[in-house]
Amino acid sequence: MSLSSSSSLQAWLTLSFLDGVGPRTMARLLQNYPSPADVLAADLLALQSLGLRPATLNVIQRYQQGDVVLSRRLDAVHQWLERPGCQVLCLDSADYPALLRRIPDPPPILYLQGDARLLHDPQLAMVGSRHPGPHGAATARQFARSFTENGLLITSGMALGIDGACHQGALDAGGQTIAVWGTGLDNCYPKRHRALASAIVEQGGLLVSEQPPDAFAQPGQFPRRNRIISGLSLGTLVVEAAMNSGSLITARLALEQNREVFAMPGSIHSVHARGSHQLLREGAHLVETISDVLEVLRLPLLAAIDSASANRPETAPAAPRSPLWPHLGHVPVSVDWLGQRSEMPVERVMQELMDLELEGLVQHTSHGYSRLI
Known part of the structure; x- marks a missing residue:
């Protein structure tokens, strides 16, 4: 997809590049104008009557007078779109994911690398601590693998710790996973997850960001990224979270978006479990097995309903003989x-x-x- 083939796309990108025009401001503008192109061509006095800040009006005025920096940014996106598997979805596209469109502030632009069809598959967000306890990452990986084997697509933020383990668990099952970034897709963060990002795409998964491809990491982008993780998903499972964990932000966003929230319990002695326990006190669904999630989401338990497996007698494994x-x-x-x-x-x-x-x-x-x- 090239910019020259779609003036509508170019207008969406231009408006999204203007400082001070975030998702909520853009939504307000599009309530008063038919399209981004009409916004960009609008009279400044008319825009001022909508309550735009002077700084934002100045940016639009510079655009109308010709902004060389903006033209370079558009050219950079054009070059990025020429790469295999790279595309852009605008909010008015028929292919824009329906669940994400329903949230209060859907991202106007989604930059994608990989199989965009996955956006429409049933997804479970799995999030947790960047510094998990000794069993947190192993549990996340095991559950992500089981969910994938039972037909759920795992969506997470590709951060260190629990997020990365969830993506890896989906890959272990031979499935796909969606990684939502807080940076542009040309700037993998954290850098040590470059190999994981490549594996996700190579195995048919998808990388997603609302940031332009060349955007570097900025603190405020990651909390905003979390609303996309929960917004794409039927529910959010918090595997492990301390009281100040960003995972709690994702859980709160899921509640605001009218999505299900799940949490795994942990040891009462572990600081890594206190955030999860707080969610459980507030009414999150307690998760001990994958069926605790699948039943709430009303999804078929593909493995559990297999009659042969259901009727097969289970033999408990012998305990190790070690006296320890x-x-x-x-x-x-x-x-x-x-x-x-x-x-x-x-x-x-x-x-x-x-x-x-x-x-x-x-x-x-x-x-x-x-x-x-």
Whole structure:
């Protein structure tokens, strides 16, 4: 899609580039003018009567007089659109996702890289702490994989910690995932997730941003990004969140958008669970298994309803024979604590833990030793 082939697209992009014209201001303008092109051609006195700030009026005036910087920005988007898999969706497009269009402040422009058809698939937003506890990332990855296997598309923000684990879980299942960025799609943030971004696109997924491709990270862009994550989705699942977590912003936005909110409980001793517990106190759906989400969203439990699996007797796996196993749980504990509880010398405890790690049954973190999920 090129700018020269669509004057309407060029007008949408131009209006979105003007300082002071955010989603809410643009919505107000389009309530009074038929299209962005009409806004850009409007008399400044008429625009002033709509309550626009002087700074915004000055920007529109500069555009009407010819703005070289703006022309360069449009040319840069034109070049970006020539790349394979890159496209732009405007708010008036028939392909704009219906759920996102319903939120109070839908982004006027969506920059996309990958399979845009995924925007219309049933999605679950999964978010959480950038600094999860010892089991947070593993739990997020496992649940994301299971949701993907059961027909839900996972949408998240590709941040460090829980977000990245959710995207990876979807990829583990051989499925697709949507990553909503707070930066432009030419500036991966965090940089260490460049390989993850490439894997998402290569596996048929989608990268989404409301920022122009060359936009760098700015603090205010990430809370705004969160409304897109929740707005695209049927519900938002908070895997792990402290009280000051940005994930709580996403959950609040989901409530404002009349979407379902889910939260996983955690240890009462963990600061990483306090935000999730607050959501549960406020009425979020408690999640222990994927069926807790699928039933609320009224989606078919593809794996659970398989009659052969449902009627197959389950055999509980044999517990490891290690004398430490009864004293290990999912909350990390120290070597000294294990020695006291098992009445074993430290040297024997260390050997037993090493054997359990080699068998893939135990993990060692900075918090201590615990069973693997």
